[in-house]
Amino acid sequence: MGTPTAAPHVMVLPFPAQGHVTPLMELSHRLVDRGFQVTFVSTEPVHALVLDAMRSSSPGPAGDGSAQLNGIRLASVPDGLADGADRRDLSRFLDALSLCVPGHVERLIRETKVEWLVGDVNMGVCFQAARKLGVRVAAVFPASAACLGTLFKVPQLIEEGFPKRHGLFELAPGMPPMCPSQMPWSIDGDVAGQEVAYQLVTRNTQAARVHAEVIVCNSFRDAEAAALELFPSILPIGPLFADEELMRPVAQMLPEDTGCLPWLDARADGSVVYIAFGSFAIVNPRQFEELALGLERTGRPFLWVVRPGFTAGNELSKQAWFDEFQCRVAGRGMVVSWCPQQKVLAHRAVACFVSHCGWNSTMEGVRNGARFLCWPYFVDQFANRSYVCDIWRTGLAVSPGEDGVVTKEEVSSKVDRVAGDEGIADRARVLKDAACRCVAEGGSSHENFNRFVHLLRG
Template structure:
């Protein structure tokens, strides 16, 4: 009799940039004969289901993955964009819900986001093995593992507050970190920072409970980091499937009309602009970006989430802008799009990005030069990879008032699109990424070991 498929529980941190790589990993595990219970908090679960329902093509595209929800520890009316309240709810309540779910499902492995490390403790208590997934750069996790040393060396106090300002370099060929842009650096009251720092510290310590720590990166992208931290195993760049048809847990419905719009444009002609699920622009910055894109005279595809700008923009101006740029054939503005398909499209010349790690890896995987516009935390270090280490892009430079002007947007886009050196280095890195996940490549071999460990 055939043995039952091994069953694992996959647990992402409840945010888009975490759900996507863990969903990609889940599809890969299903391809290797696993059954996956994919656990989201209730609000995230509802968004994923809603986006799936809106995309009829993909409604049956998740065989082998069962979506399950748990409460997120917050009340219905609570503001989930209040990071302090959100993190507090997640850390206090979710481990208990995960414990119940593990008992119910009887899984032998928890494949958990490193940012849910508090749940590793309950898994181990129940005799369940843990595989830890770090969804960002290897250098990012390596830096967190060094935080006790950084406190000792006087960079931070024991509550995570910076004692020095500016950038510091831990190691050569690894991006510098910024004391004000650590993963626990959140705007607002000091107690919020403290809650965040305690949570990040506990989660980082919990990685030691895992049998293996894997990350969504590849050897050639971060050679120095993986030499320094050989226990972090790169298995990326993760991709759900070659045809980019499998859903990757989007939280907003994708506007796929943009693919036909791209089809109508010549190769390497379109500027693609997207700032992930979290960045918010004030009205002045938003307008400068909009007018900067128009100034280039190039076709552009711009993702503007409904909550992307913080009010104060005249509704009339915003309603008029997309119709004006659509009318002259130059621009298309969408709420959300199938980013992986967009970046793989022959028409895309350049990616204006917040430099979240998923977006960075998707740009790398497709050899697209990146114009970096980081918003918070690790995005500044990722900018350094793109601009200083790989040299596959440029960065915008804000003025003294912190605003990136339309002239700066225009100038940098012209520079990056005309730079043959950047294009060639982006192509070389793309080839290295593809080799790493092809048969015999480093990420391919690491993934095979990962699969056999989970199968034991």
């Protein structure tokens, strides 16, 4: 028998946001399990946040610009913005990222001598630089196949009159209907910012089609049968997870409050409402108060993630009503700034998940049989809501009033309906079982991952 070929060194490059960093870190752990060397590249602000969060939970490595994480080398590149710049100005952030990062990634490729760039489609601006150096490219899309397929179809849609057409349209039965004002590049801001986002998204998608030898996504066949049939070049390898025991770090950008886990242990099965809106969503103070009062009205135990910057103005500490609210719900409600979400969703006590419907959170919920109350914020989250509410039927959506505010009555009413609906619970369990079959030995996602690994070894 011959000596087995050494697995190559790959560079993994996520878009710098939590919902992208986590699934690509999960993929990195899986590649390390197969014997690969992995260099995981973040922008400098994300790199610093990840290291700080790691140190807060356990003694971390000395900061020398790189670090080791369970066999994964962490490295960083500048993102093109000065320290202290507002990275929530998405059009400015995206513009700076596309101008700055490719050159630094090229430098890092030269230094590390990797054989593959395993890159987020949303970092497609870096793919040509890799190919120029003879490095092969594999693209990873951390959102749904339907979202990526829609981006593939944009040139054809424009020829057919999009975005001038009004109302919903669907690419195929069984796929989420699309709305021209709620496309994957839809961000807050002016028309110029929307144009920057659109140009970058379409350029990245085109780069993936031209330069990547394979495109994989964090999804599974049973979740998106219609989209995957329409776009067979997209290989689903999800739902991604780092390890069955949920012990490996997945590059959280905020310190996790693990005190919520013993708190959950003390709660009855299927009793707790879990509320988390990801790393980007921002609500105005009035909406924040309505949400708080709605949770109080339910009378149910709840675990609520209120991360720094979640409210416009970020002045919760100055709001006496919030202190009074926390006193009233003490013992029944727990408010944390961040939490180990996968462990929370896997906990027997959780009854339903009030979510912004980011795809990463959606897949984590699906994998754990969660019932959803959907509250989308931007980009692909509206299509994800359609998957949950209309196609899988594993949850309901909030309905804002004419002023755009979801009232406390709406919050409490919908939470009660989701938590008490056994049909939703049954369908969520069926979808969970399907996800488990897909990632198990012989399942479609497992086999696609094997094909992916075989290509990277080639």
